[in-house]
Amino acid sequence: MxxxxxxxxxxxxxxxxxxxxxxxxxxxxxxxxxxxxxxxxxxxxxxxxxxxxxxxxxxxxxxxxxxxxxxxxxxxxxxxxxxxxxHGGEAWLREARTTAQVVSNRLARPEGHRFDRVSPLVRGYSTRDVDRFADKLTRYFRDGWPISIEDVRTVVFKTQRGGYREAQVDLLLDAVVDVMLAVR
Structure with a gap:
C-alpha cells in the first residue's frame, strides 16, 4: 500500500x-x-x-x-x-443533550475549581489556561458562540505545579467533541 x-x-x-x-x-x-x-x-x-x-x-x-x-x-x-x-434520531440527540448537560455542569463550577488539582509537587494543566478555554466552551453551550471541533481537538495548555488533573480535562474535551459530532 x-x-x-x-x-x-x-x-x-x-x-x-x-x-x-x-x-x-x-x-x-x-x-x-x-x-x-x-x-x-x-x-x-x-x-x-x-x-x-x-x-x-x-x-x-x-x-x-x-x-x-x-x-x-x-x-x-x-x-x-x-x-x-x-433507536430513532431523537434518542441519539437526547444522549448528546445529556452529555452536554454534564459538560455544562462541570464548566459552571467556579474558576480554579472546575477540575481536581494535582499535588503541588506535580505538574498539571494551567488552571488559568483551562479556565479561559472553559469560558469559551460555556459560551458555546449556553449562547451558541462559534467554536470549531478543530479548536477543541487541538487546544494546548501550559503546565503548572498543582494544576488541573490532565486526565480529567482531557475526558471533558473528549465529551465536548462527542457532543459536537453528534449535533453536526
Whole structure:
C-alpha cells in the first residue's frame, strides 16, 4: 500500500509508518464492513484515542493527525446513522443533550475549581489556561458562540505545579467533541 502521507526528514521523528499503515487498513475494513473476526472493533472514540510510536523519518504527524480527525468524523457520522435507525434520531440527540448537560455542569463550577488539582509537587494543566478555554466552551453551550471541533481537538495548555488533573480535562474535551459530532 503506497502511503499518501509525507515523511519527515530522516533525523526528525514522525509516526511509525508500519503502525499507521496497519491502522488505516483496519479502519478501511471496519468502515466498509469487511472486517475479519480477529479485527478489534473500531469506533470514533477509539480513533480519537489512537496513538503511534515515533520513528526517524516517519510520517508527518500533522498530516496523519488531520487524516485521523477526518476518519473520526466519518465513523461518528456512521455511528449516528446506525443509532438513528436502531433507536430513532431523537434518542441519539437526547444522549448528546445529556452529555452536554454534564459538560455544562462541570464548566459552571467556579474558576480554579472546575477540575481536581494535582499535588503541588506535580505538574498539571494551567488552571488559568483551562479556565479561559472553559469560558469559551460555556459560551458555546449556553449562547451558541462559534467554536470549531478543530479548536477543541487541538487546544494546548501550559503546565503548572498543582494544576488541573490532565486526565480529567482531557475526558471533558473528549465529551465536548462527542457532543459536537453528534449535533453536526
Amino acid at each position: 503506497d502511503s499518501t502521507f509525507p515523511r519527515v526528514r530522516k533525523p526528525k521523528l514522525g509516526y511509525n509508518t508500519t503502525q499507521v499503515d496497519g491502522f488505516l487498513q483496519l479502519a478501511r475494513r471496519a468502515y466498509d464492513g469487511t472486517a475479519s473476526a480477529d479485527d478489534a472493533p473500531l469506533t470514533s472514540d477509539r480513533i480519537r484515542l489512537t496513538a503511534f510510536a515515533m520513528q526517524k523519518g516517519g510520517y508527518s504527524t500533522t498530516h496523519v493527525d488531520q487524516a485521523l480527525e477526518r476518519l473520526e468524523d466519518a465513523f461518528a457520522a456512521q455511528e449516528r446513522q446506525v443509532a438513528a435507525r436502531l
